[in-house]
Amino acid sequence: MNAIPEVLDRDRYARCIKASKSVRWDIEEDVIRGRRFDRTKKYLPDGLSLLDEFTTLSREEKRFVSQIQGWTYANIFGLVERYINAKVLELSSAYWTGDQIALEALIRFSDEELKHQALFRRVNEMIRETLPSGYGFDFDPDDVARAVLASSTWAVLALTLHIELFTQLHYRQSIDPDAELSELFKDVFLYHWKEESQHAILDELELKRHDRTLTDEQRDQGVDDFIALVGAVDGILQAQARSDASYFVVRCSRLVGVEERTQIEAAFLKAYRWQYILSGAGHPRFVEVLTSLITEEQGQRIQAALATLPQA
């Protein structure tokens, strides 16, 4: 095997450790700082919540939709980080004896994801204090983690790279530039983004390292598994879009007819697919890494699967 990429890789693991040490933050002292969520502000920015799709709603109702979506955004991260952390710990076993730099980088990654889950549990409880009762998010992180981890490592790492890249894209392109957002909500995702930058680099290193050990048949299975995982994510998004639309309709202080309710649910699902599937699938780095590993036919198979997500 060519030794130069290995030397470069070791340097990248070392730089992740350095970055992890320099940005490290504390949930209460740095992020929350004694603040509460403000109900007069939006939580999730328009670029992610696709508020323009909610054509029948007033300005205040749209703000409520952005708050519901922000609540779900925090909960989705809390959900997926359970499986991500378990996978990172599993991958770290390759370095228990041997490369202690790579081991430290992955252990820090794991430690950060544990902290992020605690942050998102805290955010969930804090938003619960400010918004009306009746919101539901009924997924068990352990059940989801067990289901994801039953898939092949190639597929799990591809899904993880996708998630950690879109996290950064969302912050830089949508959350940071929006002046109308809750300052606290913005800070939650500013601090989260600071630690996620290293994670995406490590996901890529580990995906490429794992990919080099596979046969063509195993990689092909990985592509099928990745498509199945995206389908499972979409199943979660469909259920949550139904749940969030129903919460909105019950709590929006007016009667909503069947037709409008269907439109609202479809708008939630469109926003969630944009947030958790399509914005990441089109991320230039994700496309670059994936196309460097797979054949044209495999790429087309993934595209075809994305194009045929069922309608609400």
Ligand SMILES: [Fe+2]
């Ligand atoms: Fe995280």
Ligand SMILES: [Fe+2]
């Ligand atoms: Fe992460």
